[in-house]
Amino acid sequence: xxxxxxxxxxxxxxxxxxxxxxxxxxxxxxxxxxxxxxxxxxxxxxxxxxxxxxxxxxxxxxxxxxxxxxxxxxxxxxxxxxxxxxxxxxxxxxxxxx
Numbered sequence: 001x002x003x004x005x006x007x008x009x010x011x012x013x014x015x016x017x018x019x020x021x022x023x024x025x026x027x028x029x030x031x032x033x034x035x036x037x038x039x040x041x042x043x044x045x046x047x048x049x050x051x052x053x054x055x056x057x058x059x060x061x062x063x064x065x066x067x068x069x070x071x072x073x074x075x076x077x078x079x080x081x082x083x084x085x086x087x088x089x090x091x092x093x094x095x096x097x098x
Contacts, residue, residue, distance in 0.1 A: 003043075004065055007079045009053040014075050025075075032071065041068055 016022045033056075036042035041064055047054035058065055069078050084092075 001059055001061060002065075003083050003085070004058045004060075005081045005083050006056040006058055006065075006069070007053070007081075008056060008072070008076050009078075010076055011074065012052055015052075029072065029075065036068060041065075 010026075016025065033042065033045050036058075037045060041060050042056050042058045044057040045054070046056075058068060060068070065080065069080065072078075
C-alpha cells in the first residue's frame, strides 16, 4: 500500500455561475471527501484559502487511488504523486552506501 500526495483543482468552467447552485454542488463534493476520510483511504484533505484547489493525502493501492480520483471527475482534476517515508528514503540511501 502506497501513500500519495494529491493536488486537486476544481474545473471552474463546470461550476454554476449562481452562487447558491455552486455552493450546493461543492457541498456534495465535500460530503464525498468526508466519506473518503471516514473510509480511511484519504488521511488528510485541505483547500488553499481563496483558491479553488488544494491537497489530499491518501493511502491505498493504485486501484483504490484510481477509484478515488475517478469519482470526482470531471469536476475535479488531480496531480498525484507517490511519496516515500523517511524510513523508505533511509533504506534507499543505505543501499547506495553499500
